[in-house]
Amino acid sequence: MKTETLQFKSYIEEKGLLFTPERQSVAEEVFSSHDHLDAEKVLKSLRVRGSKVSRATVYRTLDLLVESGLVEKIDLGEDRAAYEHIAGHPHHDHLVCLRCGKVQEFEEPLIEQLQEWACEKASFKATGHSLNIYGYCENCTAK
Amino acid sequence: MKTETLQFKSYIEEKGLLFTPERQSVAEEVFSSHDHLDAEKVLKSLRVRGSKVSRATVYRTLDLLVESGLVEKIDLGEDRAAYEHIAGHPHHDHLVCLRCGKVQEFEEPLIEQLQEWACEKASFKATGHSLNIYGYCENCTAK
DNA sequence: CCCTCATTGAGATTATATCTCAATCATAGT
DNA sequence: ACTATGATTGAGATATAATCTCAATGAGGG
Numbered sequence: 001m002k003t004e005t006l007q008f009k010s011y012i013e014e015k016g017l018l019f020t021p022e023r024q025s026v027a028e029e030v031f032s033s034h035d036h037l038d039a040e041k042v043l044k045s046l047r048v049r050g051s052k053v054s055r056a057t058v059y060r061t062l063d064l065l066v067e068s069g070l071v072e073k074i075d076l077g078e079d080r081a082a083y084e085h086i087a088g089h090p091h092h093d094h095l096v097c098l099r100c101g102k103v104q105e106f107e108e109p110l111i112e113q114l115q116e117w118a119c120e121k122a123s124f125k126a127t128g129h130s131l132n133i134y135g136y137c138e139n140c141t142a143k
Numbered sequence: 144m145k146t147e148t149l150q151f152k153s154y155i156e157e158k159g160l161l162f163t164p165e166r167q168s169v170a171e172e173v174f175s176s177h178d179h180l181d182a183e184k185v186l187k188s189l190r191v192r193g194s195k196v197s198r199a200t201v202y203r204t205l206d207l208l209v210e211s212g213l214v215e216k217i218d219l220g221e222d223r224a225a226y227e228h229i230a231g232h233p234h235h236d237h238l239v240c241l242r243c244g245k246v247q248e249f250e251e252p253l254i255e256q257l258q259e260w261a262c263e264k265a266s267f268k269a270t271g272h273s274l275n276i277y278g279y280c281e282n283c284t285a286k
Numbered sequence: 287c288c289c290t291c292a293t294t295g296a297g298a299t300t301a302t303a304t305c306t307c308a309a310t311c312a313t314a315g316t
Numbered sequence: 317a318c319t320a321t322g323a324t325t326g327a328g329a330t331a332t333a334a335t336c337t338c339a340a341t342g343a344g345g346g
């Protein structure tokens with residue numbers, strides 16, 4: 001079992017919940033992809049593999065994964081929410097192409113720093129943030 | 144008629160469209176509020192005032208307002224999209240309280256600057272962006 | 287005055303996500 | 317091993333925002 005799956009197992013059990021085969025399937029699916037996933041994609045992949053987890057359980061498990069801190073829910077301004085796992089992905093923000101839909105990632109530690117200052121100034125206790133830049137990627141600008 | 148409404152009228156007419164009473168009502172409603180509005184709120188306010196604009200027209204006109212650049216559509220991670228008019232509101236980002244729902248605004252020109260650099264590095268042509276910080280406001284932290 | 291095309295409204299429709307509830311399953315206590 | 321308790325699941329119903337459809341209306345140009 002992957003380290004991340006084990007971490008999720010620990011989280012689940014520490015909460016006094018059960019680490020069921022369904023939860024394991026969903027977790028493995030999310031941890032095995034390095035792209036952005038949405039609930040429907042996860043469901044489909046599981047079905048293709050022959051796993052019969054229900055839609056409700058996929059949504060419920062995604063929530064647990066987010067709670068555990070191992071997965072981040074990201075809203076890219078599209079109609080459905082996306083998820084990405086954290087491990088091996090230092091915090092980053094997103095460049096979303098409005099034409100082809102491609103999502104690039106970028107890191108800018110200074111931006112994070114400035115955000116913290118802004119929160120301090122406002123006596124705001126941050127738990128997370130989301131920065132998306134919308135526009136056109138290199139490829140789509142050329143055309 | 145307010146300056147902004149006139150600007151919207153110009154935009155509409157330059158596009159060869161009609162500046163109808165319905166479009167005017169929606170525009171005035173949006174320009175008269177200094178809070179975040181959503182489509183349903185706009186619809187309700189108009190109904191209260193006796194204006195009988197339909198839901199479809201409200202959505203359609205909000206799109207036009209965004210297109211015109213006079214209004215910004217913002218996604219605060221809630222279930223519905225919010226709108227705010229630009230005039231008198233220099234670009235700013237949002238602190239969203241997860242407990243009471245309050246939305247504070249903050250400005251940080253340096254963050255904007257850094258975003259531009261990030262775009263340059265990635266050869267990305269930005270048209271807009273959205274930065275939300277989620278957490279707990281001063282009031283809610285105290286409790 | 288007519289023709290064309292934009293616009294509107296009411297309700298149907300789409301799509302994501304959540305909820306309900308009966309059936310199943312795991313675990314602890316006896 | 318047996319039972320009671322509570323967690324979990326799945327199928328489908330439900331909620332909700334937003335978009336779409338299409339007939340009827342209205343505006344403006346020729």
